[in-house]
Amino acid sequence: MLREKLKNMTEKELTTEEKILLSASKVFTEKGFAGTRTRDIAEHAGINLALLNYYFRSKEKLFEQVMKAKIVLLFGQILPIITNEKTTLEEKIDLATEKYIDILSKNPNLPIFVISEIQKKNSELTSVLPIKKVFNNSSLIKQIKEKRPDLNPLHFLVTFLGMTIFPFVAKPVFRAFDIIQEDEFQYFINERKKLIPIWIKTFLETKI
Amino acid sequence: MLREKLKNMTEKELTTEEKILLSASKVFTEKGFAGTRTRDIAEHAGINLALLNYYFRSKEKLFEQVMKAKIVLLFGQILPIITNEKTTLEEKIDLATEKYIDILSKNPNLPIFVISEIQKKNSELTSVLPIKKVFNNSSLIKQIKEKRPDLNPLHFLVTFLGMTIFPFVAKPVFRAFDIIQEDEFQYFINERKKLIPIWIKTFLETKI
DNA sequence: GTCTATAGGCCGATAGAC
């Protein structure tokens, strides 16, 4: 019956390795590394526990593959937008908002997963993606600095990410306290698609 | 040697129960429920494992006590500010920013802990704190609605919390990618103490 | 109240048949 879930998710045939990776992705994201049992992943994939170790050697190695994929999902699609030299700052804000909200709507607990696992392991990740260099040399940061040389550009970045990502991060808490319903949430998020670019542009103009 | 840590933390004498609670608070917050071993808590508290169960019956029950305290820490001090009928909206924004940044500076991974554990257990918490009722009837929400009847007041609340809490949530990721140093962080956060109230007030004025 | 020692169960990993 658990294998049915996966079958329904993806009609086309998957290799065993892909089935395990998809299941691992789901279970790790929901329960975290420590809270996940390899047996659960195997069961969800509709295969045997031994087979999981045959393909991935260990829980740890399987987790690393999942984590790398999640980090790429969280940052990979945004990088081309912020490094594009041909778009204006305003266009980047519009595109990044749209793109991020789409990614997160499809992967609502991606940020919590990545953040809390990174915090627990405090691992070095500069090798996975050289984000620092890309950021500092990015067209986006240059454009922000040009517009607002008086402030650390990280303030704008953090505020943008906070406005965009934080609703998804805080969602479980809002749900637990019954502050928002599941069906209201997506409507709320779609409203923010319009609000966030307006707000960000507003405070790029707001001299302190 | 581990017991030394706790001794240094708090010079005055603590009861065994308090020692266990303090240690549990620390270890659970760092590693989460599933990643924590009761042995670690006992060792950190400088007591024996059996004693932990003597006082708290089980890992689960100990965790629940810690979690309740964390939720009170995260929301308890903010509630008096937002329900105060005598302050203006602007004063509330100033006070809440100041208070929240102080709490989070002292408890940087409080939000990640609460959020990720709530997500994993998706538990009912309306009994711990009746936040929904308090929010909806709060002076803050009334004042926002009065000023901006055109928008769901949750947008302002989420944006405020995102600007304030998100830097602490994202910090482990920024550290892992070497985007910010530990000593820069507190300076960055202090800059935000001034920026956030200005920005929030600006949004409240920005008609869409 | 606090300890030592251990029961008892769970979980990751592997041996070995097919």
Added chain:
DNA sequence: GTCTATCGGCCTATAGAC
């Protein structure tokens, strides 16, 4: 490649001495 069966270790919880 895929399975069943099982090992060996770890971790929570408790029994029982002091």
